[in-house]
Amino acid sequence: MTDVTRYGLFVGGEFVPAHSGATFPVHNPHNDEVFAQVAEAREADVEDAIAAARAAFEGPWGALTPKERGKLLLRLARLIEDQGELIARLEAKNSGHPIRDVRRFDLVRTVDWFEYFAGMTTKIQGDVIPSSFKGVLNYTLREPLGVVAQIVPWNFPLMFVAWNIAPALAAGNTVILKPAEYTPLSALEIARLTKEAGFPPGAVNVVPGKGSVAGAALARHPGVDKICFTGSVEVGQQIMREAATNLKRPLLELGGKGPNIIFDDADLDAAVQGSLFAAFHNQGQACIAGSRILLHESVWDEFLDAFLPRIRSLRIGDPLDEKTQMGPLTSKDHQKRVLEYVDIAKGEGAEILYGGRRPDTPETSRGYYVLPTLVRAEDPAMRICQEEVFGPFITVTPFAKEDEAVAIANGVPYGLGAGLWTQNLRRAHGLAAQLRAGMVWINSYKLVDPASPFGGMKMSGMGREMGFETIREYTQVKSVWVGYDFEPWRWPE
Numbered sequence: 001m002t003d004v005t006r007y008g009l010f011v012g013g014e015f016v017p018a019h020s021g022a023t024f025p026v027h028n029p030h031n032d033e034v035f036a037q038v039a040e041a042r043e044a045d046v047e048d049a050i051a052a053a054r055a056a057f058e059g060p061w062g063a064l065t066p067k068e069r070g071k072l073l074l075r076l077a078r079l080i081e082d083q084g085e086l087i088a089r090l091e092a093k094n095s096g097h098p099i100r101d102v103r104r105f106d107l108v109r110t111v112d113w114f115e116y117f118a119g120m121t122t123k124i125q126g127d128v129i130p131s132s133f134k135g136v137l138n139y140t141l142r143e144p145l146g147v148v149a150q151i152v153p154w155n156f157p158l159m160f161v162a163w164n165i166a167p168a169l170a171a172g173n174t175v176i177l178k179p180a181e182y183t184p185l186s187a188l189e190i191a192r193l194t195k196e197a198g199f200p201p202g203a204v205n206v207v208p209g210k211g212s213v214a215g216a217a218l219a220r221h222p223g224v225d226k227i228c229f230t231g232s233v234e235v236g237q238q239i240m241r242e243a244a245t246n247l248k249r250p251l252l253e254l255g256g257k258g259p260n261i262i263f264d265d266a267d268l269d270a271a272v273q274g275s276l277f278a279a280f281h282n283q284g285q286a287c288i289a290g291s292r293i294l295l296h297e298s299v300w301d302e303f304l305d306a307f308l309p310r311i312r313s314l315r316i317g318d319p320l321d322e323k324t325q326m327g328p329l330t331s332k333d334h335q336k337r338v339l340e341y342v343d344i345a346k347g348e349g350a351e352i353l354y355g356g357r358r359p360d361t362p363e364t365s366r367g368y369y370v371l372p373t374l375v376r377a378e379d380p381a382m383r384i385c386q387e388e389v390f391g392p393f394i395t396v397t398p399f400a401k402e403d404e405a406v407a408i409a410n411g412v413p414y415g416l417g418a419g420l421w422t423q424n425l426r427r428a429h430g431l432a433a434q435l436r437a438g439m440v441w442i443n444s445y446k447l448v449d450p451a452s453p454f455g456g457m458k459m460s461g462m463g464r465e466m467g468f469e470t471i472r473e474y475t476q477v478k479s480v481w482v483g484y485d486f487e488p489w490r491w492p493e
């Protein structure tokens, strides 16, 4: 029998039960056991969180200087680092993400993000505009928006807390974060640490609950000034419609179907290594996964002869085992969805080169596991080449010419990440310009940095996270005119 830990909502600086008293279970995807019960926010709880965030914005949080905000964010980074192992283990247990990867990526990035944006607080400045009027000074102020709501998915629950709340807070806003139903725990742990760091009550609020209830209430509420959403295209579209009620500016980070193009002049060892990670890191549950390998026909056999054994040898099992390279998918529903794409692939006449089923080891029998799956798909118009699977399921498609590769790469509704492997400089930079994607990785994949803009083109979203681009998202510009030696305009006599 597993111990079940209970969590409240985090509203106004305290853990509180939901008004309705409702809670929901959190499962361990490795063995399907319930190990936590979390208070479920509904409309009344969302109202409380918005009121607390507004009071903090107009009160103690709004009164802080940029330097003071930065110090709080730095203190939070230190606390996360100090309690890193506890947080990493909780994240691995809740999401299925292997512990070694949580430590070296998610945890490190979470700390990096808070540090980077802590430093940003004192660099958010306006401009002095060269005025065309004599005796007039015109300058701009870059001001926070107010109360920001942030709705995040389940694939990188810890990291998304940092990606969302760090820049919003750095810019001077207060936040309400709604984690995904499957993975609310790391957000609640970070909330706990904001209290320990000394954030004023209400600056950070976390309201776990259903998307259709708590999420929708945030999206339509006139007391929310901005809505940031990371998730599926359908829900993103819904959020945008709801946001229209009070013209909240949406920031949407949606799906992807990343092309990963391997040319005949690529360093194939590097391409094999990089493509494996691009495809199967976090069980492929990544919006920027390299889920479509486009492989030059002349290196088809050579690449696959090296790639397939690497896929077969990936160590799959308990995410808390130090040796595990791939854990379970985060939910049972998602496991079902990914396996449905195997049937779709077979129905479309694609060839399963490896995987396409659950592993058959005793260790994985109760969990939401799916083997890493590689599918040969000749026709880029197939559903499996067009639709985001968001799991350990990738396609490989041959091409002969550069133009053809670009057309296939761009021939999907998405435009988030794209990769290419080549040693030809003309080709590398030429294609970087032609690919319709928010991020292009050359001889690398999935690099992210708090300083580098991140976001999608086409149906992959709007707006950018990271760097100063994200500070633009979380601020608005005010133009101030000072007539220091200016005769006010009047009508001619």
Ligand code: NAD
Residues within 6 Å of the ligand: 151, 152, 153, 154, 155, 178, 179, 180, 181, 209, 210, 211, 212, 213, 214, 215, 216, 219, 230, 231, 232, 233, 235, 236, 238, 239, 252, 253, 254, 255, 256, 286, 287, 388, 390, 416, 456, 460, 461
């Ligand atoms: P989802 O859209 O179902 O859910 C995402 C979040 O939205 C969850 O917190 C959910 O509770 C909430 N939600 C659901 N319905 C809602 C509604 N009507 N109103 C308000 N909120 C609602 O997506 P998911 O299945 O959790 O996540 C997978 C998707 O997220 C994939 O498409 C993936 O590509 C995308 N994603 C994008 C990025 C990016 O940065 N572009 C990053 C990670 C994941």
